[in-house]
Amino acid sequence: MKVPLDWLKEFVDIEDVPIANMAERMTVCGLEVDAYDNTHLEVSQTPDLGYTRSMIGVARFLKQLYDLKVKHPKIAPFEQSLAAPKISVASDAKDHVPHYRLRAIRGIQNGDSPEWMQRRLKACGMQPKNLIVDVTNYVQLALGQPLHAFDADLLHGPLHVEFLEKKIPFTTLLDTSVEVPQGALVITSKDRIEAIAGIIGAKESAVSYNTTNILLESAQFSSTCIRRTSKGMKLSTPSSQRFENQTDPTMVELALDLATSLIVAYGKGAASEAAHVLSTQRKPHSTTLHLKRVESLLGIKTNLDELKMVMSRLDAKILGSDLASIQVEIPQYRTDLIEEIDLIEEVIKILGFDRLIGGQAHIPLVQIPQDAHVEFKRLIRKKLLQQGLTEMMTPSLINKEHLFSKNDPIEVKNALSDRSILRTSHLYGALESVLHNQNHHTHRFEGFEIGTVYYKENAHFIEHTVISITLENEEKDFLDLKGAFETLFHQLHVHDMKALGSHLPHLHPHRQASLEVRGQCLGTIGEIHPALLKKFGIKKRVLFGEISLDALMHHTPKSFHIAPISNYPSIERDTTIVLDKSISYGFLEALIAQHRPSLLQTYNLKGIYDPDPDAKSHNVTMHWVFRSQERSLTQDEVEEKMQDFLKKLHNEINS
Incomplete structure (x- = not known):
């Protein structure tokens, strides 16, 4: 300004x-x-x-x-020779219109405002229009009280303040078209809206050079009511900005009288008495200022006399005092002063910040207890970043048509867009991210997300944290996705994870698995079904896995044993097992765990060879590593254990 x-x-x-x-x-x-x-x-x-x-x-x-003296503007006396105009406020609107004043001025010789007024308006960045409009703008800049002038000859009848029952189109005095929302506070004359209260007037009753008779409005409107309407319409004006921050109720009458005196003086009009509706009178509130609290918070030495001087500068009325405090009444224009702490802030502003004593601050350190859940999330994030994955954060709101979980979803009330459902899975956000990268010609995308999913269970709202990994890379397949989770589990020392069969419709029927630890399902991984990818417009293969963070945390040991690295060499073997396609790798892992030789250190799936897609079986190649901590193993010893182990697997599989 x-x-x-x-x-x-x-x-x-x-x-x-x-x-x-x-x-x-x-x-x-x-x-x-x-x-x-x-x-x-x-x-x-x-x-x-x-x-x-x-x-x-x-x-x-x-x-x-x-410590200066403020002077109020001098108002030239004017005669009130006309009868007061009629004004009414709807009963349900009275709490939002504490004070409304209206005055008629007739026979105005409207034209250009005086040169001194135009000069001041231009200095404030406003363009002069005509006498009536310039006076309302001038008074608003001078006193902070918005005014509005209606062309009385263009009104359909007496003015009435009410809430709008349904939204309707509206043309403002700036000749812009807007839609006034239901529940907006408006000024009407019979069947027509003449102004949106506290925001802007209508084109139909706007003042022009031809205007000779006006109704001049000065009012106090509810700040919450004006803010709600202004934000809802996305329309902000100098008037609405002032009402949103609350205006000084003592200026309503003063501003109307000042504007009237200027219009009468320069426009030769005749003024009426002011009609007014005083629904509720806002009373000044009071608070107590304690000397010890001032000194404690500011770190300065002061006294009650000095505090009374500060309150006097703030126009705060002293209601009473004792040896340790003073009770003050806050001036109505200081709507920012609510509690004692607000007054203490004003104390140091007025006394000067140079009163603050320099020195080393003594701040007691309070140890905040660590949240195990937060620390575990940090650990997971660190491990996944170490795998070269990129962390992503996707919206929690999704469309109804993109529900991929069997969990009962939660719908948001009063949704502002078609995203009205809280996500039950990270899958939708992951596919959006892949599509975004595809549209921007990113050839590969490998990311993870740690976030919340939401659903209903027995009428209760459930929030659950999950970990998801998304891979979109032509060189990666299902085993790479499984390997990413296996690596995470291994780093957390969760070694008894099993991959079992699953049947989720949004995943490829033959390239998906559920991950279980000690009989508990942690989540599901797999390749996204081609039909779903086509629906999203994604042209490449996408792998997606999602597991429960809480379940993984439950199975992660708080302590673990680290064995020394063996000084003796290992002996490695590769074997190919012919398996029926109906037998899952998870079942094979369970058999391996059941009959595992004592000297078998590690093993992993090396590959699956399927020469004939129509055949009932395929070849599964496993890699085995044998090692002892105490001695070197012999080839014959390992071969004997290997043959015995494979025989047991063969018997179990055939049975």
Whole structure:
């Protein structure tokens, strides 16, 4: 906001205050001055200092800092020869319209506003229009109270304040078309909306050069009501910004009288008495300021007399005091002062930050207990990053048509888009990420996500953390995805994981498996079904796995034994087993665990050879590593154990 210094001086005497010092101190105390010269200040507005959106507001701010006297504008007397206009407020709207004043002015010789007024409006960045409009803008800039003038000859009848029952189209006085939402507070005349309360007027009753008779409105509207309507319409105006930050209720009458006197003086009109509806009168609130708390929080030495001086600069009325505290009534224009801590902040602003005593701060250190769940997530993230995977975060809201889990979903009330369901799986977000990378010509995508899924269980809302891995790489297949999870399990010392058959519809029927540990299913991995990929427009193979973080954490040992590296060489063997295709690898692993030779150190699946897709069996090649911690093994010894082991496997498989 631009503040002309010649206009500001009409409200406060700043002749003895150096402009540079004033700009610096205003900025330090919260009202930032972006630029200044000898003619004006350029001030950044903040929501908590809404009262400074006017000349008198800036003057009040300077009064607090420099102990100056604020002067109110002088209002030239005017005759109220006409009867007051009719105005009514709907009963359900009265709580949102605490004070509404309306005055008729007739026979106005509308034209250009006086040169001095135009000059001040231009200095504040506003373009002059005509006398009536310029006066309303001038008073708003001077006192911070928005006004609105209706062309009385264009109204359909007496004005009425009410809530809108249903949304309707509306043309503003700026000739822009908007849709007024249901529940908006509006000013109507019979069957037509003449203004959206506190925001903007209608084109149909807008003031022009031809206007001679007006109804001039000055009111106080509920800040929450104006904010809701303004945000809902995505329409912000200087008036709505002031009402959203709450206006000074004591300015409603003063602003109306000042505007009337200016219009009568320069437009030769005749004014009426003011009609007013005073629904609820906002009472000033009070709070208590404790001397010890001020000294404790600020680290300074002060006294009650000094605190009373500060309260006087804030226009706070002293209601009473004792030896340790004072009770004060907050001025109504300071809507940012609510609690004692707010007053303490004002104390140091006014006394000066140089009162703060320098020195080394003594802050007690409080040890925050570690959350095991958070620490485990950090460990998982670290291990997956070490595998070369990229962490991703996808939206928690998805479309109804993209539910891939059998869990009962949770629907969001009042959804703002077609994403109205809380995700039951990471799969949708993973496919969106793959599609995004495909559209941007990224040839491979390997990522993971640690996040929450949501579902209902017995009418209870459940939040569950899962780990998902997504691979989109022509060189990777199901075994690579399984290997990524096996590597994670191995790093966590969870060594008894089994891959068993599963039958999820969104995965390839022959390339999926459920991962189990000690009889508990942790999740499912597999290749995404080609039909689902086609639905998303994804042209390449995608592998996806998802497991429960909580279940994995449950099976992760808190401590483990580390064996020394053997000094003796290993003996390795590769064998090929002919398996019926109906036998899963998980079943084979279970047999290996049951009949495992004592000297078998490790084993892994080396490959599956399927020369004939129509055949009932395929060749499974396994790699075996034998080693002893105490001695070197002989070829004959290993061969004997290997043959005995394979014989047991053969008998179990045939049975």
